[in-house]
Amino acid sequence: MELTKDSAIEFPCDFPIKAMGLSTDPIENIFTNIARKHFPHMKSFNIKRQESSGGNYISITIIMEALNREQLDNVYRDLSAHKKIMMTL
Template sequence: MSEYDDSPIEFPCDFPIKAMGRAGVDFEATVRTLIGEYADEARAGIKIAESRNGRFVSVTVTVRATSRAQLDDIYRALHAHDDVLMTL
């Protein structure tokens, strides 16, 4: 029995990952590179949205998740990067 056996998510599945950062840097490329280390390219495209005042940007990438460990690796990589302020 692994630590992930009680996960409510059934794998494989399409899973959206959202990262938020400051506008003005190539944030989309950063997010794509970080996620690309652990998952194939986006399944449903990449969605980008700027904040109302244009200071922040969110990037949502839907990946084909194969395990909870894979998702944990993606979120750890995103959290470790200085340009990523928040993830959902």
């Protein structure tokens, strides 16, 4: 395991990443395409979907097997830059 100087996270680790957007947008497809780009070693993703009470928004959470901090930074950067992704956690 690798413990980085800037983080208390030990790598590799399972790390949940959440993206939110309008339920009418293909948020899950956008998220999984970005995830595949940054986590090519993962063959499948554990995906959790949650719609808002009014059905207007959706959140998608994927548990990523992060190998290093750079992977996490890059996936967050790409998700945040996408115009259909309203928020990431």
